Amino acid sequence: MQDPNEDTEWNDILRKKGIIPEKEKEVTEDEILDIVENTVNEKTGRSLNDLENKTVDELDELEDEEDEMVLLEYRKKRIAELKALAEKSKYGEVREISGKDYLQEVNNAGEDIWVVLHLYKVGFPLCSLINNYLDNLARKFRATKFLKIISITCIENWPDSNLPTIFIYHNGNMVQKIIGPIELRGMKLTEAELEWMLGEAGAVPTKITKDPRPKIKDVLFSTLRPTSDDVDDDNDW
Numbered sequence: 001m002q003d004p005n006e007d008t009e010w011n012d013i014l015r016k017k018g019i020i021p022e023k024e025k026e027v028t029e030d031e032i033l034d035i036v037e038n039t040v041n042e043k044t045g046r047s048l049n050d051l052e053n054k055t056v057d058e059l060d061e062l063e064d065e066e067d068e069m070v071l072l073e074y075r076k077k078r079i080a081e082l083k084a085l086a087e088k089s090k091y092g093e094v095r096e097i098s099g100k101d102y103l104q105e106v107n108n109a110g111e112d113i114w115v116v117l118h119l120y121k122v123g124f125p126l127c128s129l130i131n132n133y134l135d136n137l138a139r140k141f142r143a144t145k146f147l148k149i150i151s152i153t154c155i156e157n158w159p160d161s162n163l164p165t166i167f168i169y170h171n172g173n174m175v176q177k178i179i180g181p182i183e184l185r186g187m188k189l190t191e192a193e194l195e196w197m198l199g200e201a202g203a204v205p206t207k208i209t210k211d212p213r214p215k216i217k218d219v220l221f222s223t224l225r226p227t228s229d230d231v232d233d234d235n236d237w
Contacts, residue, residue, distance in 0.1 A: 095145075151165065
C-alpha cells in the first residue's frame with residue numbers, strides 16, 4: 001500500500017479530493033529547541049544559553065538551589081496553614097456565660113465561627129449528661145466554641161420541658177436547634193450520637209458519617225419482642 005505521507009503527484013490529487021488526510025506536519029529542530037527553551041525558562045527562570053555556559057558542578061549546585069527553593073516555598077505554605085489552624089483552634093472547653101454575655105459570645109463570635117450553646121438547669125440528669133459529652137467534644141473540636149448557660153438566664157420563662165436545649169450558630173446566625181429530651185433520646189443518648197448531630201449541622205468536622213442512633217424499626221421490634229417473663233406467663237396459661 002502506498003504511503004499517504006509520501007510526496008507524489010497522485011497523493012496530492014487524493015489530498016485535494018479529501019480521500020486521504022493532509023500530510024502530517026514534521027516538527028522542526030528549531031521548534032524542538034523552542035519547546036525546550038520555554039520549559040527551561042518556566043522551571044528555572046533562565047535561558048538555555050545561561051545553562052550551556054555552566055560546568056557540571058555549577059549545574060549540580062543550581063539543581064540544589066532549585067530544590068531548596070521548592071522546600072522553602074513548601075515550608076512557608078505549611079507554616080501559614082499551621083498558623084491559620086492555631087488561630088481557629090483556640091477554644092477547647094465549655095465556657096459558662098450569663099445573659100449579658102450572650103450578644104458578644106454568640107452573635108458577635110466572629111467570622112466563620114461555629115457556636116454550640118447548651119441551655120440547661122442544675123439537677124436535670126440529662127443536662128448533666130450532655131454537659132459531660134460537650135466537655136469531651138470541646139477538647140476534640142477546638143475550633144468550635146462550646147458554651148452553656150442557665151436556661152431562664154438566656155430566655156426568660158423557658159419551660160423545663162424543653163430542656164436540654166442546644167442552639168447551633170454560625171457567623172452569628174442560628175442554623176439549628178435541638179429541643180427537649182425526645183429529640184435528644186433522653187438518657188439513652190450516647191456521645192457519638194451527639195457528635196453526629198453536631199456534625200450534621202456543620203458545627204464540628206466529625207468523622208462519623210452514618211447516623212449511630214437506633215433505627216425506629218429496630219426499636220419497635222425490640223418493644224414487641226416477648227421477654228422471659230412473658231414466655232413464663234404463656235406457659236402458665
